[in-house]
Amino acid sequence: MTELEFIIKQISKTNKKNYENYVVTRIWHKINNEEIKFVTQQYVSRPNGHALTDMYFPQFKLHIEIDEPFHESQKELDINRETDIIEATGHIIERIKITDDLRYVNNQIDSIVLKIEALQLLQIKNKSFEPWNLKKELDPLQYKIKGYLDIKENPAFRTILDASNCLGQNYKGVQQAWFPSKVYSSHYLWFPKFYENARWDNKMIENGNTIIEKCKIEGKKETYVQDTIKKYKSIKRIVFPRSKDNLGSILYKFKGVFIIDEERSNENIGMVYKRVKTRFDI
């Protein structure tokens, strides 16, 4: 995918929403800077659930919401367990109010453009600006250089292989989604699917702090909880749930380190894991 294709695909998500398309294209064409990334229709986690922002600039943790007085109710949250929902604590939300007055709408947009340009200048001054690079942005090397994974930065990998090797597994290929770390003792890597399938029904709840794992496999499910507690009681799980980004490509996003919550686990609920770390040094 080229940069142009990426941008066109992001814009095309606003196709049927005329005012959204107007605002998003105006912001992008006015910024006119290939080093600045944006996506449209980004799901974010909020204390009381989820929300959708119309445009998101990850480098500046800045979201834009477009308020259309007459279409407010049309905004629907098309969320499933695979939806890529980002942590947005501390992010900036800018709102654009659509009215009949073209100048008023344009002025709001243009002042947000100025703000984004100022944020970029500030980052350049602080030497913290990382230019958008489509090819490099999911390169596992960046996390090795940083030396950590932190859920605040929404770290993500395209494949289980990329994530594994970032944590030192040094694989050529990998078929499993659950295996012991070669580097970190008492740690396993786990790449769960948080949507129900024939064998499992796993989910992440409580704002990402808890994972429920329910085995559906005949002959295994009956003793799964007691077997798992026995075998993995002291194991820490570095968890990369499978999700899909907002163009539909698969992502494995780091969601923290989890341990078994023995008290809450039982045959009815399934295995319960609780998050003990949101940052992992690598």
Next chain:
Amino acid sequence: MTELEFIIKQISKTNKKNYENYVVTRIWHKINNEEIKFVTQQYVSRPNGHALTDMYFPQFKLHIEIDEPFHESQKELDINRETDIIEATGHIIERIKITDDLRYVNNQIDSIVLKIEALQLLQIKNKSFEPWNLKKELDPLQYKIKGYLDIKENPAFRTILDASNCLGQNYKGVQQAWFPSKVYSSHYLWFPKFYENARWDNKMIENGNTIIEKCKIEGKKETYVQDTIKKYKSIKRIVFPRSKDNLGSILYKFKGVFIIDEERSNENIGMVYKRVKTRFDI
């Protein structure tokens, strides 16, 4: 309709054409000038038929065509006899070639923006620039001030009443589509529909130089040609066919002055009229 609504409606016609949407929005947001009008998907008459241009700036008689290598064949001409097709002789056509290279595409767009800005400056210098004014643009008064109608300028009226009064009829209301001029002797005003209906089947052919009028009314059609020739032989017809602009609103566009072509008219073909003037002084 406000300016913002007009612009949104024009842009929304590019909704399903992602690259077209990108180019059109970039041009508009970069020009960023409420005094400049544009429309999208404008039909133009060409010597060998019709064509559709992706974006049209009427003040500068400038058209933009977007060449998408992989979608060329998808461009379909959705023309019927009501389609508003403008005369585009002497107009400028600029082409934008879509490639994978974002900078190359943007550079082409940006140089067209510069050209449009230069054309505007030139017109301002020449005192020929007419700022876009949505409310005034179909005001009949402008033609009275000019003192003429010329098909080169694609003059159009929203209603039969507007056109009639521009030619001095001084009506309060008008129900007919064919009546004698009160001001210009031996002239009639004619507002034909160029699509087949229960009573008539009229069309304009030969690049606007010829009108065919076929009566379908029982008891009238049998002698229509001989009656019409007898009654209106020396009459000049100031013709405003009904059409629809590219947002679907009705327009009566001046298409010239026509007289009966007696040689070509007969019961089979119907009445034939030939254009004798493309400009009419008022």
